[in-house]
Structure formats: structure tokens, C-alpha cells
Amino acid sequence: MSTVSYYTADGLKKLREELDHLKNVMRPKASQDIADARDKGDLSENAEYDAAKEAQGLLEMRIAKLEELHANARLIDESQLDTSKALVLSKVKIRNQANKMEMTYTLVAESEADLKAGKISVTSPIGKGLLGKSVGDIAEITVPNGKLNFEVLEISRD
Numbered sequence: 469m470s471t472v473s474y475y476t477a478d479g480l481k482k483l484r485e486e487l488d489h490l491k492n493v494m495r496p497k498a499s500q501d502i503a504d505a506r507d508k509g510d511l512s513e514n515a516e517y518d519a520a521k522e523a524q525g526l527l528e529m530r531i532a533k534l535e536e537l538h539a540n541a542r543l544i545d546e547s548q549l550d551t552s553k554a555l556v557l558s559k560v561k562i563r564n565q566a567n568k569m570e571m572t573y574t575l576v577a578e579s580e581a582d583l584k585a586g587k588i589s590v591t592s593p594i595g596k597g598l599l600g601k602s603v604g605d606i607a608e609i610t611v612p613n614g615k616l617n618f619e620v621l622e623i624s625r626d
Contacts, residue, residue, distance in 0.1 A: 472540050474556060479580040480541055487534045490527065498524040537579070544577075554598045554623055556590055561622035562598070565606070570621065575599070594618075 475483065502524060505517035544556060554560045554575060561572045573588045575598060581589035588595045597609035598620070607618045 472542055473537060473579060474544050474577045475541050476544055476557065476576065476580060479577060480543055483534065483538055483541065483579070487531070487538060490531050490534065494527055495531070498527050551623065551625060552602055554601045554620065557625060559624045560598055560601075560620060562607070562618040563621055565617035565619060573598075 498520065501520040502517065505514060505520045508514060508516060511517050551558075556575055556577065559572060559574045561570060563570045573586055573594070575590050575595050576587045578589040578591045581587055581592070590596065590599055593609055593611050594616075597607040597618070601607050601620045603620050603623055605620045607620065609616045609618060
């Protein structure tokens with residue numbers, strides 16, 4: 469049974485673009501690679517043909533996975549989100565209670581997480597710990613090397 473995934477408009481657009489690229493560019497290229505390898509002679513001893521068929525199989529698996537993700541994708545309606553609590557698409561400014569370091573993260577769906585861009589998944593330990601918190605709350609988060617306490621300083625939407 470497949471699970472529903474939530475996406476922002478940008479995330480859903482990227483998913484569609486990748487799926488279109490795989491279907492319209494990569495699939496015909498894989499077919500052409502197989503045809504080129506087939507033209508080289510005896511298929512029983514043709515490693516190039518075997519490699520092309522293997523690549524096509526992997527491509528078809530990726531396409532099937534993306535089609536399933538797309539079929540179960542739901543667009544997040546940002547206007548319906550509560551701004552008093554940390555939810556998906558919230559920009560949350562937090563302070564580490566141990567070292568007083570301040571960080572700002574945007575909580576996003578797992579498929580859109582990008583730590584370099586300050587986007588963390590709501591399924592990550594920190595993301596899970598921040599969900600539902602309000603300004604002033606302390607989030608006690610269990611991470612692989614122990615427990616961290618973060619104070620929620622600010623919650624906003626972009």
C-alpha cells in the first residue's frame with residue numbers, strides 16, 4: 469500500500485519535470501542503446517546489449533516509482549496552515565540550549581529536504597521534535613549522540 473506524500477508547488481513541479489524527462493528523453497535513449505547493441509551481432513555474447521537491457525530495467529523501475537509518488541502526491545495548501553505552531557512549510561528559528569547557537573530551518577516533506585538550503589524533513593529527528601511546537605516551547609529531541617534541547621524563538625511562513 470502506498471503512502472500519501474505532501475509537496476509544495478515547487479516540489480511537485482520538480483517531480484513532474486523529472487518524470488517527464490525520464491519518459492520523454494531517457495526512455496527513447498535507452499531503446500536506441502538497445503537497438504544499437506542488437507545491431508552488433510550475436511546477442512548471447514553481447515555484453516553491451518546486456519548492459520543496455522539492464523539500464524533500461526533500472527530506468528523503468530525509476531519511472532514506475534516516480535509515477536506512484538506522483539499519483540499519491542498531495543499539494544499543501546499554505547493558506548490553511550496554522551501559523552502559531554511549527555508545521556510543514558514553517559520557517560522555525562531555534563536556539564540550542566546547550567551552546568546558545570541559533571539556527572533557522574524550514575520544515576518540508578522528506579522528498580524536498582535540503583540541509584544546505586536550510587530545509588529539513590519533518591520525518592528527521594529535529595523535524596519531528598519541532599512539529600506542533602509554539603514560540604517559547606522547548607523541544608527535547610533525541611539524536612544519535614544524545615538529547616538536545618531547542619527553544620523555539622520564532623515561527624513564520626515564506
